[in-house]
Amino acid sequence: MSSDPILSIRGLRKSYASGTEALKSVDLDIRRGEIFALLGPNGAGKTTLINIVCGIVTPTAGEVLIDGRNWQRHYREARKRIGLVPQELTMDVFEPLISTVSFSRELFGRAPDKAKVERILRDLSLWDKRKEILKELSGGMKRRVMIAKALAHEPDILFLDEPTAGVDVELRRDMWALVRRLRDNGTTIILTTHYIEEAEEMADRVGVITNGELILVEAKDELMKKLGRKILHLQLTEPLQSVPPELAEWNPQLSENGNILTYEFDAKADRTGIPSLLTAMRDAGLGFKDLDTKQSSLEDIFVSLVHEKRSAA
């Protein structure tokens, strides 16, 4: 198996007619056979990126290479090799499910193959519903049909745009299992998500995009160490003017006129430092009325990543 990237994104830029700069020169290499999660808040540019690679949106500048070949110059090949499960459900609602899926296969340049279509429908637990009209299916089933449509022409690069937004827990688990099976069969997968847990569960590597900039690409395990930070809040019985020297080694911060002491810790480390901090507080005669811990939000993490990037530059 070649170690060259299956997909290379080079200097990709998009300004919409409205003036919005949705992508600001993005470079990204996708490795063959990996699951890559593109993580970012609303409006970050995730869908724009996917839609450009899938030939739905025209970039303002830059190019995409599939196995080193420009995707616009070799668009027939690109269409065959790429599958997209879009965010919005787009379907001919009066067609039986099996016709829609078979049609999709041929539309993307593959010969009809009943056995292949049957296997895809069975894998997605849709076979029993194959004659049903799409309009009458539940939301979760419709989403499965979208996946079946994207897989019908057997793409080896699959894009999933927010595959689990608004789906129930059971369907989410099914989707994750399906994505893993596809990867095990050699499909390269790029998915977008708002959810840290989804990236954590699924991805080999994660890219963080915000304001049209890809600010970080990292192995999932490395990123999760950064994302594992939590904050402990202690509501003190008596306000403090300053942090007592006995607590200096934990570097806690005071807020709300000295009534709240906060301590940032790594929730995934063997030792969080919390028991020793509480012991040191007791020894210093400091009491607290209440305590809670809070996960840094995705937004907090983006902010700190952007800061890190700027101070490193």
Ligand SMILES: Nc1ncnc2c1ncn2[C@@H]1O[C@H](COP(=O)(O)OP(=O)(O)OP(=O)(O)O)[C@@H](O)[C@H]1O
């Ligand atoms: N067709 C369009 N015309 C004008 N602006 C657009 C268009 N599509 C997207 N945008 C803008 O481009 C920016 C990036 O949008 P995009 O949909 O790519 O983000 P996203 O990361 O996928 O967000 P979400 O998670 O909400 O789908 C946003 O500011 C959005 O409003």
